Structure formats: C-alpha cells, structure tokens
Amino acid sequence: MKKRTGVVRRTTKARVVTPRRRNPVRTDAAAPPLVTRKEITVQVNGVAQTAEVEVRMTLVDFIRERLGLTGTHVGCEHGVCGACTILLDGAPVRSCLMFAVQAAGQEIMTVEALGTPDRLHPIQEAFRDHHGLQCGFCTPGFLMTTLAFLRERPSPTADEIRVALAGHLCRCTVYQGIVEAVSDAAARLRAGTPTPAPRARGGARE
Amino acid sequence: MTTQYFGQRIKRNEDPRLLTGGGTFVDDVTLPDLLHAAVLRSPHAHARVRRVDTAGAEALPGVVAVYTHGDLPPSLQEPLPRLIPHPALVHHKTQYALARDKVRHVGEPVAFVVAASRYVAEDALDLIEVEYDPLPAVVTLEQAVRPGAPLVHEDAGTNVCAHYTQRVGNVDEALARAAHVFTERFVIDRGTAAPMECRGVVAQWDPRLRQLVVWDSTQAPIPIRNGLARLLGLAQGGVRVIAPDIGGGFGPKIMMFYPEEVLVPYAAMQLSRPVKWIEDRRENFAAMNHEREQIHDAAIAVDRDGRILAVRTAFLYDSGAYIPYGLTVPIVASTTLPGPYKIPNYHCEFRAVFTNKTIVSPYRGAGRPHGVFVMERLMDRVAAELGIDRVELRRRNLIQPHEFPYDVGLIYQDNAPLIYDSGNYPATLEAALQKISYEHWPQERARYRAQHRHVGLGVACYVEGSGIGPYEGCRVTVEPSGKVYAATSVGTQGQGHFTSFAQIIADALTVRVEDVIVITGDSGAFGWGTGTFASRAAVVAGSAAHLAAQAVREKTLLVAATKLEARPDDLVLEHGRVSVRGAPGKSMTLAEVAVAANPLRGTIPKEWEQPGLEASRYFAPPRGTFPNGVHAAIVEVDIETGMLKILRYVVVHDCGRVINPMILDGQIRGGVAQGLGGTFYEKLVYDESGQLLTQTFMDYLLPTTMEVPEIEVDHLETPSPLNPLGVKGAGEAGVIPVPALMAQALDDALSELGIRITEMPLSPNRLLEMIREARAQAPSPHPGPLPQGEG
Numbered sequence: 001m002k003k004r005t006g007v008v009r010r011t012t013k014a015r016v017v018t019p020r021r022r023n024p025v026r027t028d029a030a031a032p033p034l035v036t037r038k039e040i041t042v043q044v045n046g047v048a049q050t051a052e053v054e055v056r057m058t059l060v061d062f063i064r065e066r067l068g069l070t071g072t073h074v075g076c077e078h079g080v081c082g083a084c085t086i087l088l089d090g091a092p093v094r095s096c097l098m099f100a101v102q103a104a105g106q107e108i109m110t111v112e113a114l115g116t117p118d119r120l121h122p123i124q125e126a127f128r129d130h131h132g133l134q135c136g137f138c139t140p141g142f143l144m145t146t147l148a149f150l151r152e153r154p155s156p157t158a159d160e161i162r163v164a165l166a167g168h169l170c171r172c173t174v175y176q177g178i179v180e181a182v183s184d185a186a187a188r189l190r191a192g193t194p195t196p197a198p199r200a201r202g203g204a205r206e
Numbered sequence: 207m208t209t210q211y212f213g214q215r216i217k218r219n220e221d222p223r224l225l226t227g228g229g230t231f232v233d234d235v236t237l238p239d240l241l242h243a244a245v246l247r248s249p250h251a252h253a254r255v256r257r258v259d260t261a262g263a264e265a266l267p268g269v270v271a272v273y274t275h276g277d278l279p280p281s282l283q284e285p286l287p288r289l290i291p292h293p294a295l296v297h298h299k300t301q302y303a304l305a306r307d308k309v310r311h312v313g314e315p316v317a318f319v320v321a322a323s324r325y326v327a328e329d330a331l332d333l334i335e336v337e338y339d340p341l342p343a344v345v346t347l348e349q350a351v352r353p354g355a356p357l358v359h360e361d362a363g364t365n366v367c368a369h370y371t372q373r374v375g376n377v378d379e380a381l382a383r384a385a386h387v388f389t390e391r392f393v394i395d396r397g398t399a400a401p402m403e404c405r406g407v408v409a410q411w412d413p414r415l416r417q418l419v420v421w422d423s424t425q426a427p428i429p430i431r432n433g434l435a436r437l438l439g440l441a442q443g444g445v446r447v448i449a450p451d452i453g454g455g456f457g458p459k460i461m462m463f464y465p466e467e468v469l470v471p472y473a474a475m476q477l478s479r480p481v482k483w484i485e486d487r488r489e490n491f492a493a494m495n496h497e498r499e500q501i502h503d504a505a506i507a508v509d510r511d512g513r514i515l516a517v518r519t520a521f522l523y524d525s526g527a528y529i530p531y532g533l534t535v536p537i538v539a540s541t542t543l544p545g546p547y548k549i550p551n552y553h554c555e556f557r558a559v560f561t562n563k564t565i566v567s568p569y570r571g572a573g574r575p576h577g578v579f580v581m582e583r584l585m586d587r588v589a590a591e592l593g594i595d596r597v598e599l600r601r602r603n604l605i606q607p608h609e610f611p612y613d614v615g616l617i618y619q620d621n622a623p624l625i626y627d628s629g630n631y632p633a634t635l636e637a638a639l640q641k642i643s644y645e646h647w648p649q650e651r652a653r654y655r656a657q658h659r660h661v662g663l664g665v666a667c668y669v670e671g672s673g674i675g676p677y678e679g680c681r682v683t684v685e686p687s688g689k690v691y692a693a694t695s696v697g698t699q700g701q702g703h704f705t706s707f708a709q710i711i712a713d714a715l716t717v718r719v720e721d722v723i724v725i726t727g728d729s730g731a732f733g734w735g736t737g738t739f740a741s742r743a744a745v746v747a748g749s750a751a752h753l754a755a756q757a758v759r760e761k762t763l764l765v766a767a768t769k770l771e772a773r774p775d776d777l778v779l780e781h782g783r784v785s786v787r788g789a790p791g792k793s794m795t796l797a798e799v800a801v802a803a804n805p806l807r808g809t810i811p812k813e814w815e816q817p818g819l820e821a822s823r824y825f826a827p828p829r830g831t832f833p834n835g836v837h838a839a840i841v842e843v844d845i846e847t848g849m850l851k852i853l854r855y856v857v858v859h860d861c862g863r864v865i866n867p868m869i870l871d872g873q874i875r876g877g878v879a880q881g882l883g884g885t886f887y888e889k890l891v892y893d894e895s896g897q898l899l900t901q902t903f904m905d906y907l908l909p910t911t912m913e914v915p916e917i918e919v920d921h922l923e924t925p926s927p928l929n930p931l932g933v934k935g936a937g938e939a940g941v942i943p944v945p946a947l948m949a950q951a952l953d954d955a956l957s958e959l960g961i962r963i964t965e966m967p968l969s970p971n972r973l974l975e976m977i978r979e980a981r982a983q984a985p986s987p988h989p990g991p992l993p994q995g996e997g
Contacts, residue, residue, distance in 0.1 A: 078903065
C-alpha cells in the first residue's frame with residue numbers, strides 16, 4: 001500500500017460511481033510547483049550513498065529497491081509488525097513509516113551489516129542455537145531491535161526481553177526461542193564473545 | 207551407520223542465510239526492466255459491474271498496461287480451475303481472474319495495472335472508473351440459508367453448494383434409547399492466517415527459449431506450473447515455478463489459482479517484460495483466503511456411566527463467495543470430530559454455503575480445531591451434567607492401544623478410509639495429566655479461590671489426520687565434489703526441510719548434515735509433486751528422501767565394489783568413505799565413487815542401470831497417518847477486565863518418530879501460539895453490508911511476546927506403520943485443541959458465574975460481556991471464594 005488512503009467503506013444503498021480523483025503528482029495550474037524528487041545522502045552500513053529519490057518513496061523501498069539490501073523485509077506497511085526495523089543513528093525505527101528523504105544525512109544500519117553466514121554475530125548465533133526463527137521473514141527486524149536493546153540493557157530479564165520485543169510480530173511464533181536467544185545473546189556479549197566488525201555494505205547503486 | 211542425525215537436535219542448515227538477510231523471498235527477486243503491478247479490487251461485497259473505464263489510467267505516464275476481464279485471452283476469461291472436485295459439491299463455483307459482470311466479495315479483483323513502479327501503478331488504480339450497481343449482500347451463514355436470501359450465484363438457484371452426510375451405525379436409535387442426551391450449538395467465526403510475508407508473484411518470459419519463469423509465494427509450485435502451462439498454452443517443461451523462501455504459509459498460500467498467479471505471468475508474456483506483484487497487508491486481509499467460520503448443532507448420547515453411545519452434528523460451513531478448494535475443510539472438521547474416543551454411532555452432515563465474503567480454504571488446522579472444539583465441549587457438558595470428573599469421562603471412552611489399527615468408519619479428506627494407524631491415547635493423556643499435576647488441582651483450585659482468583663484448568667484431547675497422499679518424490683545426487691544435493695518439489699515455509707530432509711539423507715550416506723544441500727519447491731529442480739499441506743511434508747517427502755538416499759547408498763556400494771574389486775556386501779560406508787571390510791587401506795571417498803560412476807570413456811556395467819550416484823524415488827502412502835496429543839493449561843481470568851493470563855501450558859504429543867526435536871518443538875509451539883491468537887485475539891469482522899472492518903494489524907490482533915506463554919512440550923513416539931521412517935505429521939498439531947482447551951479452562955475459572963463457552967473466537971471484551979451478564983443474573987454481585995468445584 002504505497003498510497004496512504006483510508007479503508008474503503010461505502011454503503012451499498014445506491015448506485016455508486018467511483019469518483020475520479022486527481023492525481024497529486026500531476027497537479028498543474030497556479031499552485032506552487034510540488035517538489036517530487038530530491039537528492040539525499042545517507043550513510044548505509046558505513047558507506048555514503050547519494051541518490052535522487054521520489055519524495056514519496058518510503059525508506060524501506062529505498063533500502064530494498066534502490067540499494068538492493070533485501071534483508072530488510074516489508075510486512076505490513078503500517079508500522080505494526082516490525083519486520084522492516086533498521087537502526088537509524090543507532091535507534092531502532094520502522095523503515096516503512098518513514099520516507100527516504102527523512103533519513104537524509106543520517107546513519108542507517110541494516111541486517112546486512114551484522115554478520116556473515118560464515119561468521120555470525122553472537123545475536124544471530126544465539127537465534128540459531130535456540131531456534132529463534134522458522135521462515136525467517138520477521139527475523140531481521142527482531143535482530144536489529146535486539147542489537148539496540150542489548151546495548152541499552154546488557155543484562156535483561158526474560159520479562160524485559162518480552163516487553164522490548166513486543167513491537168514485533170512473528171507468525172511462526174517462535175517467541176519462546178527468541179526470548180531464550182536474546183537472553184543467551186546478552187550472556188555471550190557480556191562474556192566478551194568477539195563480534196564480527198560491522199560489514200561495510202552499502203548495497204548496490206543504480 | 208556411523209553418525210545418527212535422525213532424532214537429534216540439529217541446528218538448521220538454512221539459518222545462517224536467513225539470519226544474515228540472505229534469504230530470497232519473492233519480493234527480493236529483481237530483474238532488469240522489471241514492471242510492477244497493482245490490482246483494483248471491489249469495494250462492494252456484492253454488485254453488478256456496469257462499466258469499467260480505464261482510459262484515465264492508461265493515459266498516466268509510466269503505465270504500461272491496464273487489463274480488465276474483456277482484455278484477457280479466452281482461457282483466462284473462464285472461471286479459474288476447480289481444485290478438488292467432490293460428488294457432493296454440486297455448485298463448484300470458482301472466481302474469474304478479473305471480475306466479469308459481478309463482484310461477490312470485497313477485495314475481488316476488477317482490473318490489473320502494470321506500470322514502471324508500484325507507486326505509479328497505485329496512482330493508476332485511482333484513475334480507473336468503475337460503475338457498480340450494488341446488490342444486497344449475504345453476510346452471515348444463517349442469512350445465506352434463509353429462504354428468499356439474495357443469491358451469491360443466481361444460476362445456482364441457492365446459496366447451498368454442497369450437502370454431505372457421513373454415518374456410522376444408527377444414531378437415531380441410539381439417541382432414542384440413551385440414558386442422557388445433550389444438545390448444543392457451537393459458533394466459530396472467521397480468522398486469517400496472516401503470514402508475515404504477504405503473497406507475491408514475479409514472472410519472466412523468455413521468448414527465445416519459450417520459457418516462463420515464475421517466482422510465487424505458493425505452497426504448491428508443481429500444480430501451479432501445470433495449471434499455468436494449460437491456461438497459457440505452454441508445455442509443462444516450458445514453465446518453471448519457483449517457490450523460493452516463503453515467509454510463512456499456514457495453508458492459504460496453496461490455491462490454484464489466486465487471480466494474480468495467472469495475471470502476472472500472462473502480463474509478463476504479453477509485454478515481454480518481467481512483472482512483479484506483491485500483495486500489501488490490506489489486500490492480504492481481503493484477498494487471501496480466510497478460514498474457520500462454521501455453526502454446529504451437535505448432540506451427544508451417553509449411558510449412565512458416561513460411555514458415548516452416539517454423536518451427531520449438523521453444521522453450516524461458510525465457503526465465502528466461491529469454493530475453488532472444494533470440501534476439504536468441512537470434511538476434515540467432520541472426520542476429526544470423533545477424536546480419540548470410541549463412538550459407535552456417528553452422524554455428521556454439513557451444508558457448504560456461499561456468502562459475499564472472502565473465499566475460504568484450509569488454514570493451519572483446516573477444520574480440525576472445529577471438530578475438536580465440538581467434541582471436547584460435548585464431553586465437558588456430559589462431565590458437568592453427570593457429575594463425572596472430566597478426565598475420568600475421557601478415560602472411559604478412549605480407544606485402547608490394542609485396538610489399532612482403528613477404523614472410525616468414515617471417509618477422510620483423501621477419499622481413503624479413516625483408519626487410525628497407531629497410537630497410545632491413554633498414555634498420552636496420563637503423561638499430560640502428570641505434567642500439569644492434575645491430581646493436585648482440586649487443592650490448588652481451592653487455594654486460588656481463597657485468594658479470590660479466577661483460575662481454571664483445561665485438558666483437551668485430539669487425533670489429527672496428517673501425511674496424506676497422493677505422493678511426493680525426491681532426487682538425491684552425490685556430486686563429484688562429495689556434496690550431496692537433494693531436490694524435492696514440496697515447498698518450505700519455515701518448517702526446516704533444509705535440515706530435516708538433510709538429516710535423513712546424511713544418515714543414509716554417512717556424510718555431515720551440512721554437506722547435504724536440499725532444494726525445495728522449484729519445478730526446475732524436481733518436477734513432480736503436489737505440495738506442502740495437511741502436515742505431510744516430513745511424512746511423504748521425507749520418506750521419499752529416505753528411499754532415494756537408500757538407493758544412492760546401494761549404488762555407491764555397487765560402483766565402489768567394481769573399483770575396489772570386492773563384493774558389495776564386503777564394503778562398509780562410514781564417514782562418507784567406502785572401504786573393504788578387514789582391508790582399511792582399500793577405500794574410496796563418496797566423491798571418488800561419484801567420479802567413477804560417471805566415466806568419460808569405457809563402459810558402464812549393466813547393473814549400474816544409469817550413470818552417476820543419483821536416484822529419484824517416490825513415496826505414495828496408502829492413506830493418512832494419525833498423530834494424537836493432549837494439551838493442558840492453567841488459565842487465570844481477571845473478571846474486571848476480561849483479560850486472560852496463561853499460568854501454564856503443557857503439550858504431550860505423539861507424532862511417531864521424531865526427526866529433529868528442536869524443529870518439532872518449534873512447530874508445536876508456533877501452532878499453539880496461533881491457536882491462542884485464534885481463540886482470544888484474532889477475529890475478522892464484517893459489517894452488515896459485507897465490508898471487512900478488520901484490515902490492519904491494529905484491529906486484527908496477532909499475539910505478541912506478551913501474550914504467548916512458555917509452552918512445555920513432551921513427546922511420545924508411537925511409530926507409524928505406514929511409512930519407512932515411522933513418522934507422522936506435526937505442522938498443525940499445536941493449533942488444533944487450543945479453542946477447546948481454553949473453553950474448558952475458562953469454564954472452570956468462571957464456574958461460579960455459570961459461564962459456559964460455546965463460541966470462538968473470544969476476546970477480552972466478549973469475555974467481559976459474558977462475565978457482566980452472568981454477574982447481573984447472579985445472586986451475589988461479588989463472586990468471592992465459593993465451595994470448591996469438581997476437579
């Protein structure tokens with residue numbers, strides 16, 4: 001749902017002709033010219049990316065389609081499921097609820113920067129060990145929130161973990177495995193398990 | 207055999223990829239010159255389509271094509287295929303790819319736009335003018351069967367598309383002579399699977415190769431390929447359907463066809479450019495199939511001791527606006543209902559009914575939760591009325607271990623007799639009771655009551671059909687690198703097939719599990735199969751993988767015997783190396799045998815049959831295999847808010863031999879969590895005009911970490927005699943008894959208020975409503991500590 005229109009609810013009492021709506025992009029006449037494109041520069045996984053984007057492009061579409069970083073997933077486009085969570089200047093945000101232009105000048109970290117298949121980050125390792133994923137679609141969002149959460153609270157209780165992750169939906173519902181994984185990841189990080197250096201992966205440019 | 211992976215808690219092969227953002231979901235597929243599609247959907251539940259004007263949309267810069275019904279080729283102007291016909295299904299109505307002259311539910315596709323970007327495609331949707339003539343909508347089941355109700359399909363002359371009855375014994379006679387007969391109405395409302403990944407299709411047409419490649423978030427790539435070939439006039443070999451990583455399926459991702467599954471490939475061919483369509487969440491709520499809605503009128507007859515004499519149910523099944531998938535869900539509901547109990551006389555009949563709502567097809571459980579809800583609620587009723595302990599009542603009626611195979615006397619969804627293959631139902635029940643400390647419950651309950659806490663315990667039993675045919679296959683290949691490749695066409699939606707199938711194959715070939723690379727759901731890799739549904743992948747495809755791996759093992763010994771100049775039975779295969787018994791120096795690695803099996807010159811001995819270390823095998827079970835289980839839970843209700851807290855949740859489950867306990871526990875827990883959602887948080891709400899009011903995750907609530915408790919899981923292992931691995935399905939087990947279990951626990955928690963649950967799903971609001979009604983009628987406004995009820 002790229003266009004932010006409301007749910008269509010019409011009565012079925014009378015014949016209804018769908019009204020012709022004007023396309024805002026094509027608005028002409030005397031109104032001041034709309035800014036429809038803008039050049040932005042963002043730091044993505046340590047790499048500066050400059051691109052001209054449509055101002056209405058969401059941040060997650062920019063990350064996925066323009067930069068080719070498809071590890072960040074789109075689950076609901078209304079900010080509930082958390083699958084699209086990335087770190088923006090270190091804080092977890094839902095990249096479906098932001099426009100790309102709003103991220104100009106900021107620093108983005110996506111799951112691609114965490115670890116590699118050969119060298120997983122301790123959080124990823126813990127998710128694997130505790131079966132904290134099944135289909136893997138929601139997983140990158142969980143990982144990014146966990147990364148930020150454990151920086152803030154290195155020794156969380158199970159209840160604190162549940163609260164911290166309550167803004168993420170996992171439909172395969174391995175929450176129990178996820179909670180155990182986060183707890184274990186915290187222990188690994190406290191014990192000084194070496195973490196792979198964040199990968200400089202800015203993604204493809206068009 | 208040196209390494210035994212079967213039965214071990216093996217970490218998953220697929221995880222490193224998925225954890226690092228390396229999965230390939232359909233939306234991750236990107237191609238040069240890719241176009242994006244969007245679907246114009248009906249805003250009406252029921253309306254005639256008078257006129258569709260696409261001129262404005264076509265004029266929008268960036269729009270490449272706009273399709274309406276009349277723009278499609280003849281094969282796509284026909285109603286879409288009927289998936290599973292049934293003699294009782296007399297009006298097997300299926301939807302059009304794009305609505306012809308009428309729309310029958312909100313969300314039905316009316317036009318299809320292809321543009322340079324999804325943003326532009328959605329702009330174009332706004333520029334399409336559709337003139338609708340709204341008709342009165344049929345929204346509820348009861349409304350639909352009322353005489354004179356508006357007709358969803360006028361030419362059918364009725365909204366009832368099937369009426370089907372199955373009988374065992376003579377129920378009328380049993381009801382007439384029984385000591386006790388109890389009747390009850392049970393209402394189960396709609397829910398949706400809500401996989402985190404919505405549906406999606408990407409298609410690419412190569413006119414030079416005449417090859418169509420389709421990435422589809424489907425659970426059944428092979429039937430999709432075969433259907434596309436037929437509809438688009440291509441050879442089956444000219445269509446490759448890939449179900450890549452799938453972000454959850456749970457049932458509704460198996461259809462043939464969703465309109466977009468034919469529209470995207472057709473547009474890609476017509477435009478000679480790749481086309482992508484990704485369903486958004488709002489579309490998913492209205493356009494992906496729903497499930498669950500049924501109304502049962504049931505009766506149970508028992509003797510003085512509570513032994514079951516007869517059960518009868520007559521129910522309405524809401525199929526939605528069309529019924530492409532046939533009668534699977536109501537047949538599964540009626541055949542799951544008897545459960546683990548001996549029921550000498552059984553009558554089940556249902557009417558499948560059209561309404562102006564989204565189509566219904568199986569969602570995890572697929573009728574099983576309904577059957578179990580009705581049966582277990584009837585048992586609870588008997589226990590309460592006769593003053594028999596609910597567990598004792600169940601004990602008296604359970605099928606005993608010596609009675610297997612047990613013929614229930616019905617025909618199951620696979621058209622085979624419903625015969626329970628194996629199990630130990632009393633042992634399962636006792637294990638669950640012990641785990642939840644049932645014998646101490648009366649004291650514990652009294653303690654809670656003394657603290658003015660409304661805490662209840664539930665115990666629910668079920669038997670489920672799984673692992674049905676017709677068949678699946680697998681090809682296992684040892685490559686010259688020594689790596690083992692296995693291909694099967696069943697798709698994977700998170701069940702861990704990349705690991706569990708690898709375990710089976712690794713054991714046969716004595717290689718490391720990480721050296722077995724499993725490919726699933728790609729018709730280009732393996733072209734025969736039916737799909738991932740009915741908890742069948744491990745049973746059917748797993749058995750095929752086992753047979754193929756055993757064949758490769760034999761071939762390995764045969765080839766090595768020639769090279770090592772020994773007899774095959776003098777050879778040992780260990781750690782991926784074949785050696786001659788007693789002569790450890792004479793040996794070859796699997797990789798070396800693979801090279802030897804495919805020589806560049808010379809001859810291939812006749813007994814090798816074919817070159818290479820490769821074998822394909824199929825497994826076709828005679829009928830389904832039947833796992834069983836018992837769930838027990840202790841639940842607390844806050845009677846001021848209606849909120850619910852699960853203090854303990856226990857599962858004892860028997861799905862035969864366990865391939866990977868970690869994966870199995872994950873399947874069970876995930877199922878329970880979905881069951882809890884469908885019991886207490888999730889409900890699709892339609893208004894009286896057929897508008898779907900719940901189209902976001904803000905009004906359709908999926909359970910989060912805060913709602914899903916720790917779930918304690920134990921397994922018994924009664925092997926199935928119907929397959930070489932002795933396994934049974936496990937994908938749906940978790941979800942099946944949850945509504946029945948929660949209802950019983952809530953009854954127990956709220957017994958002083960006289961509340962009995964006969965509807966699902968509930969919500970904190972609905973529960974609060976019931977509590978308020980009950981308190982208004984109760985003599986005392988404050989139900990305090992009351993005498994202890996039966997345990």
